[in-house]
Structure formats: structure tokens, C-alpha cells
Amino acid sequence: MEKHVLALQLSQLLGEEFSREWVYSLIETPKQEKMGDMAFPCFKLSPTFRKSPQDLASELAPRLKHDLFTRVQPTGGYINIFLNQSLIAEHTLKKILTEQEDYGKHSFGEGKTVVLDLSAPNIAKPFSMGHLRSTVIGNALSNLAENCGYETVKINYIGDYGTQFGKLLAAYKKWGDEELIRSNPLAELTKIYVKFHEEAKQDPSLIDEGRDWFKKLEQQHPEALKLWKWFKDASLEEFNKIYQLLGIEFDLTRGEAYYNDKMEATVDLLKEHSLLSNSEGAEVVHLDEEGLPPCLIKKSDGTTIYATRDLTAAIDRYQNYTFDQALYIVGHEQSLHFEQIKHVLGKLNFPWAQDVKHISFGMMLQDGSKMSTRRGKTILLEKVLEEAIDRAKVNIEEKNPSLENKxxxxxxxxxxxxxxxxxxHDRRNDVEFxxxxxxxxxxxxxxxxxxxxxxxxxxxxxxxxxxxxxxxxxxxxxxxxxxxxxxxxxxxxxxxxxxxxxxxxxxxxxxxxxxxxxxxxxxxxxxxxxxxxxxxxxxxxxxxxxxxxxxxxxxxxxxxx
Structure with a gap:
């Protein structure tokens, strides 16, 4: 209220060139209590009025009057405002008591829908601390969106497709032990996946075997499909234990593989718009005008890539939810990928392409470097949560052993x-574990x-x-x-x-x-x-x-x- 009053008075004094919104955006909170409760800097006014910020503050301060203000004083190039404490206190407490659970809520999102793509762990890999960031940042943003009036759709877009699954299938055929995997699926699958990459350094032919198995998966080979489904179901069961601990639920859990039979329609759409070009046998969309490298749609061996699936998923989500915003809560290392996706959607003349937003975040680091499953360098989120709960139990036993519901x-x-x-932490910064x-x-x-x-x-x-x-x-x-x-x-x-x-x-x-x-x-x-x-x-x-x-x-x- 008081900021709006100040912004309105100043904009009226300054003239049409300085809107109330512009003035409002410049209002600050002084770092020291003795400098007042609000402050307006006059520095950006100097070029227009051809006066020093100090002179402008001295001229404007005496003209600002309201019951909410007890004192308005120029200090340097600032106008410092001291508020009527008893009036503000009464208004604030009355507002909180009246609104109760609605205090802090907004209505600017009413009638609008936000689709959030978050968490997205890969099947057959442990849920590591590296996936915590997308999960909790995305969940908090969903809560904030709902609090602002939006309808939200939280999608857990599981990584259940791609060349890494070809490598996993090849690894299982070489070293997999069915009994061990059934007893401890994620740990055992991770073990053979790490072994595959270690062995491939000495024997590059393993990479070709991985590609062959992925191609079998794309061609619906019965054995490849059976193993893939087993790994997926076992993984989801383990992931759900984590989500229950975190208290996080999703509106939709869907894997990349869901789009297998829908990607050709996307490829056809790109062809209709004359966007596909051949590049050394691969099919790409050139983005030279945007200053970006080409977006790969199909590899030279005919297999699809995650860009093809993300394009297809975006189109499918708009058709299903007619979203006003589509937020992808994914690490900043994927920034180029999402820039490409957004521009390709724009080239397909989808007006909603501008509403696709990559909400990037920094990495969870271990000893200064990125965690990596293939290098066997991960910290399991489940273990961290369990230890945190155990430490809390110890704390309770020491300080309040008679506590109910310990x-x-x-x-x-x-x-x-x-x-x-x-x-x-600011989401854009890296976090050291x-x-x-x-x-x-x-x-x-x-x-x-x-x-x-x-x-x-x-x-x-x-x-x-x-x-x-x-x-x-x-x-x-x-x-x-x-x-x-x-x-x-x-x-x-x-x-x-x-x-x-x-x-x-x-x-x-x-x-x-x-x-x-x-x-x-x-x-x-x-x-x-x-x-x-x-x-x-x-x-x-x-x-x-x-x-x-x-x-x-x-x-x-x-x-x-």
C-alpha cells in the first residue's frame, strides 16, 4: 500500500514520462533503520530535469504528504520516507487476521495454466543428490504458482529412452545377474552401467553393441522391450519411496518412450515447413539466423534424439493443457538445447513457443566437480534423507525425549x-554438497x-x-x-x-x-x-x-x- 501511494504521488509530480510502475520499481528499502522505511533514488531523473540528484530530492521531498508518512527527508540523492508505525501495524495485523490462509495469495494467475517439467530421473540409475535440485525447485515453483492463482500440471518426465539404455541392455547381456538385480535393482544396474563405460575405454566395440541394442529397442525387439520394461518398473518403485519421503506428488509421470510413435508426426511437420536439412546423413534444423548450431532431429543411422522427443512432448502438452507457461526445470548445462527447442517451435509457427521457458539451475557439486553415474561418482539422495532423519531423532532424544510422534x-x-x-541458494548458483x-x-x-x-x-x-x-x-x-x-x-x-x-x-x-x-x-x-x-x-x-x-x-x- 505505502509503496503504491509513494509511486502514485511521485509519478504525478514528475509528469507523464515517469509512470507509476517505473517509479514503483525503483523504490528501495534502506539498509539502515535510521535512514527510514522506504527510499527513492533520484539519480535516474537527473538527465531529464538537468539537476543533481541532491537538488531533485530536496525539491520533491517537501511535496510528498500522506497519513502513512510521518517524515519525508532528502538525504544525498535519496528521498527517505519514515512510515506511521501504529497505523501500518494496525493495518498489517488486521489484514493477516482477516485473510488468514489467503494472506500472501495473489490472483494474477487465475484462469491460466502452468505446466512444469521437473525431477526427471533416469531409470536404472540411482536417485542421486544431482536430481534433488530439479525436484525441489520445481515443486516450490509449482506451490508458488498455485498460490498466485495458476492451475498447475506437474510432470515427472522420466528418462527411459536414448542410447544410454542401449548401453545398459548390452551391459546386462554381458554381466547382468537377474537374482542380484531383483534384490537390489538400482545398485546392481548402476554397477554394470559403470562397468560398461570402464570396459569401453579398452574395447570401443562395446559402444557399437550399445547402439545395436538401442536400435533393437526402437524396433520393438521382444527381448529388448522385456528387459527395458523390467528396469523401468523396478526404478519407478524405488523413486516413489524418495518422493513419499519428500512429500512430493506429480499430476503425470511419463517417460520419453511415450513419444516413440508420435515422433514421426513431428518429423513430418518439420518437413512440411521445409525446415529439415541433410547434414552428413543426419537430419537437422539449421538455426544460423538465431546464431545457434543446428538442432539434430535424426542421427545418420535413423535413430531419434532427445530433441525430437522434447519437440514432440511440447506439442503434445500444449494440445492437452493449452498452457500459458511451460517451465522446464533443468540444469543450466541444457541451456543450448532448450534455446534450440524454443526456436524450432517458433519456426513451426506455434505462437505459444515464446511461453516455453527453461528455468535453469546450477549443479550439485562433489569436491568441486559434477556428480556422474557413469564414473560411479554419486551420492544417493535416499541415504542422505535417511541420515538426516536419524540425526533429527538423536536431537529429539537429547532435547525432548517425551515428545509425541517422534x-x-x-x-x-x-x-x-x-x-x-x-x-x-540462488537456483542459478552451483551448490557444493x-x-x-x-x-x-x-x-x-x-x-x-x-x-x-x-x-x-x-x-x-x-x-x-x-x-x-x-x-x-x-x-x-x-x-x-x-x-x-x-x-x-x-x-x-x-x-x-x-x-x-x-x-x-x-x-x-x-x-x-x-x-x-x-x-x-x-x-x-x-x-x-x-x-x-x-x-x-x-x-x-x-x-x-x-x-x-x-x-x-x-x-x-x-x-x-
């Missing part, structure tokens, strides 16, 4: 720690946030808090930091979705929890006086926001720990 709380805390360790950092129950972690929520619940229970229709005034200077943070929650949610960046929610929650803990340490919240109800209302508002924020990240908030 198993459930340990799962919430342990799994939450793993998810938050990923989401607190560290079990110690991930499972630390202090500092910038989910358990720190969960404990702040538990503390708030305890205060509310001891204070006998009940939601009533009135909102008592909060004349508490020390509560002002928390009020301002709670007030910014809807704006943070909107920004996190529009920038496809869940870390904005994670960082915000850390700040608001820190502010609340400082308030708790400096104020006797349960002191019996005229302001008890207002302080409990603040605690309740904090607890609602921290729980909703954690839910958006896919993390549960236990009421006791």
Missing part, C-alpha cells in the same frame, strides 16, 4: 533440512525456522490466544521490524514466482525468524498488561507467515519439536 517430527525436520539447504552443512540444526537452516514456529506456538498456547474480530493497537517500537517483514510477505511471494526463484522465500523466512527471535529476546510477550493481546496477535501473525512460507518451499512445520 518419528513423524524427525521426518519433518530431517527432510526439511535437506530441502531448505538446496532452496536457500556438504552433509555437515545440510544437517546442521542451527543457523540458516530449516530446523532454525521450524523451531521459531514451535516457539511461537508455545507462546500462543501459554497466552491462551484466541482470534477475535478486533485488532488492538500495537504501540511497540521493538515490534516494528517484525511488522515490516510480515507486511512484505505478499510482495516477496509475487517476486519469487515472477523471477522463478524460491530462494527469495527462503531468505525472507530467515530474516523474519531472526527479527521475531530478537523481539522474543527483548520483550516480555506474556506480561499481563493492556498490550498483551496485541503482542499475541503479532506472534500469531508471525507463526502463520512462517508456516505458509515453509509450505511454499515444500517443508512441513511441526507444532512441537
Amino acid at each position: 518419528e513423524d517430527v524427525a521426518r519433518q525436520v530431517g527432510v526439511g533440512a535437506v530441502i531448505f539447504h538446496d532452496l536457500k 556438504s552433509l555437515e552443512d545440510m544437517l546442521t540444526f542451527e543457523g540458516k537452516t530449516a530446523p532454525y525456522l521450524q523451531y521459531a514456529y514451535v516457539r511461537a506456538q508455545s507462546i500462543l498456547n501459554r497466552g491462551g490466544f484466541e482470534i477475535n474480530s478486533g485488532t488492538p493497537a500495537l504501540n511497540d517500537e521493538q515490534a516494528w521490524l517484525v511488522i515490516k517483514q510480515l507486511r512484505s510477505f505478499p510482495e516477496i511471494v509475487e517476486k519469487a514466482y515472477k523471477e522463478y526463484d524460491p530462494s527469495k522465500i527462503a531468505k525472507y523466512l530467515l530474516d523474519v525468524a531472526k527479527g521475531f527471535n530478537q523481539y522474543y529476546a527483548s520483550v516480555k510477550i506474556l506480561n499481563e498488561d493492556n498490550h498483551l493481546d496485541s503482542r499475541l496477535t503479532l506472534v500469531y501473525s508471525f507463526s502463520l507467515v512462517i508456516r505458509k512460507g515453509l509450505e511454499l518451499l515444500g517443508i512441513e512445520a511441526p507444532k512441537r519439536m
Whole structure:
């Protein structure tokens, strides 16, 4: 509200050239409390008005007046605004109490559909920490989209096709042990897959055997199909254990192989638009005008490639869901691939091609390098989750052995720690795997946030808090930091979705929890006086926001720990 008021007043003072939206985008929050609650920098106005930012600030500040502002002061090239704390506090708490679960929700996505392609592990390979990022970032973005009014479709696009499966089939025929694989499918399949690549360094003919088996798979060879289906079913069963632990569900689980009988239609469509060219026996779409290398559609041996399947999948998804956005939550090493896909769809004259977006993210590193199944360098997500839960159990036994539902709380805390360790990082940055950092129950972690929520619940229970229709005034200077943070929650949610960046929610929650803990340490919240109800209302508002924020990240908030 106050930002919109400031933006409206300034745009009216500055003239039509400076829109309210433009002014709003420049409003800042000062780093120091003594500099006010909002600030507008005048530096970008200087060229137009041919005045220094300092002079412009001095001229504009006295003309900004509103009940929400207690003081407007020019400082250097900035206009600093101090807000009416009691008015803002009352409005904020009343809004939270009125809206309850709807606080922080938006309606700009209503009537629109977002399709999200996330997780996408490969069958016959373990679910490693490398796949955690796509899974939890994609799930958080889906939660944010729903919170903003969108209809969401979460698709787990399983990697169940391609030349690597030819290599796996060849490896199984050479070294596979059916009994061992049935008892521990992913570990044994990974073992023979790694062995294949090691042996291929000495015997390159193995690569040809892998290609032959993939060709058999494409040609529906009975033995190849039987083995492939077995490996796929066993893999999905193992993956579902992980998803249950993470608390993540999908609207659709579909493998690349689903598009086998649909790819020729895509190839025909490319031919109809005269987009296919022959390149050394292979079929490609040239993207010279876009400054990109050719997009390979068919290899020289006639087999398809994942670009063919992704094009087919995109067309199929639009036909089924008429999406307004199609988000591919895939690592940044696939950026070129998705640029090519988007441009090829554009050349096919699909107007929705511009709504296909690659939401890239950095790698999960181990000792500074990428994890790799073929090199046998992976860390299993299931093992990490299990250890996180075990450590949470130990923590509970030490600090609160009489806690009810210890198993459930340990799962919430342990799994939450793993998810938050990923989401607190900007998705575009690489993340170095560290079990110690991930499972630390202090500092910038989910358990720190969960404990702040538990503390708030305890205060509310001891204070006998009940939601009533009135909102008592909060004349508490020390509560002002928390009020301002709670007030910014809807704006943070909107920004996190529009920038496809869940870390904005994670960082915000850390700040608001820190502010609340400082308030708790400096104020006797349960002191019996005229302001008890207002302080409990603040605690309740904090607890609602921290729980909703954690839910958006896919993390549960236990009421006791």
C-alpha cells in the first residue's frame, strides 16, 4: 500500500514520462533503520530535469504528504520516507487476521495454466543428490504458482529412452545377474552401467553393441522391450519411496518412450515447413539466423534424439493443457538445447513457443566437480534423507525425549533440512554438497525456522490466544521490524514466482525468524498488561507467515519439536 501511494504521488509530480510502475520499481528499502522505511533514488531523473540528484530530492521531498508518512527527508540523492508505525501495524495485523490462509495469495494467475517439467530421473540409475535440485525447485515453483492463482500440471518426465539404455541392455547381456538385480535393482544396474563405460575405454566395440541394442529397442525387439520394461518398473518403485519421503506428488509421470510413435508426426511437420536439412546423413534444423548450431532431429543411422522427443512432448502438452507457461526445470548445462527447442517451435509457427521457458539451475557439486553415474561418482539422495532423519531423532532424544510422534517430527525436520539447504541458494548458483552443512540444526537452516514456529506456538498456547474480530493497537517500537517483514510477505511471494526463484522465500523466512527471535529476546510477550493481546496477535501473525512460507518451499512445520 505505502509503496503504491509513494509511486502514485511521485509519478504525478514528475509528469507523464515517469509512470507509476517505473517509479514503483525503483523504490528501495534502506539498509539502515535510521535512514527510514522506504527510499527513492533520484539519480535516474537527473538527465531529464538537468539537476543533481541532491537538488531533485530536496525539491520533491517537501511535496510528498500522506497519513502513512510521518517524515519525508532528502538525504544525498535519496528521498527517505519514515512510515506511521501504529497505523501500518494496525493495518498489517488486521489484514493477516482477516485473510488468514489467503494472506500472501495473489490472483494474477487465475484462469491460466502452468505446466512444469521437473525431477526427471533416469531409470536404472540411482536417485542421486544431482536430481534433488530439479525436484525441489520445481515443486516450490509449482506451490508458488498455485498460490498466485495458476492451475498447475506437474510432470515427472522420466528418462527411459536414448542410447544410454542401449548401453545398459548390452551391459546386462554381458554381466547382468537377474537374482542380484531383483534384490537390489538400482545398485546392481548402476554397477554394470559403470562397468560398461570402464570396459569401453579398452574395447570401443562395446559402444557399437550399445547402439545395436538401442536400435533393437526402437524396433520393438521382444527381448529388448522385456528387459527395458523390467528396469523401468523396478526404478519407478524405488523413486516413489524418495518422493513419499519428500512429500512430493506429480499430476503425470511419463517417460520419453511415450513419444516413440508420435515422433514421426513431428518429423513430418518439420518437413512440411521445409525446415529439415541433410547434414552428413543426419537430419537437422539449421538455426544460423538465431546464431545457434543446428538442432539434430535424426542421427545418420535413423535413430531419434532427445530433441525430437522434447519437440514432440511440447506439442503434445500444449494440445492437452493449452498452457500459458511451460517451465522446464533443468540444469543450466541444457541451456543450448532448450534455446534450440524454443526456436524450432517458433519456426513451426506455434505462437505459444515464446511461453516455453527453461528455468535453469546450477549443479550439485562433489569436491568441486559434477556428480556422474557413469564414473560411479554419486551420492544417493535416499541415504542422505535417511541420515538426516536419524540425526533429527538423536536431537529429539537429547532435547525432548517425551515428545509425541517422534518419528513423524524427525521426518519433518530431517527432510526439511535437506530441502531448505538446496532452496536457500540462488537456483542459478552451483551448490557444493556438504552433509555437515545440510544437517546442521542451527543457523540458516530449516530446523532454525521450524523451531521459531514451535516457539511461537508455545507462546500462543501459554497466552491462551484466541482470534477475535478486533485488532488492538500495537504501540511497540521493538515490534516494528517484525511488522515490516510480515507486511512484505505478499510482495516477496509475487517476486519469487515472477523471477522463478524460491530462494527469495527462503531468505525472507530467515530474516523474519531472526527479527521475531530478537523481539522474543527483548520483550516480555506474556506480561499481563493492556498490550498483551496485541503482542499475541503479532506472534500469531508471525507463526502463520512462517508456516505458509515453509509450505511454499515444500517443508512441513511441526507444532512441537
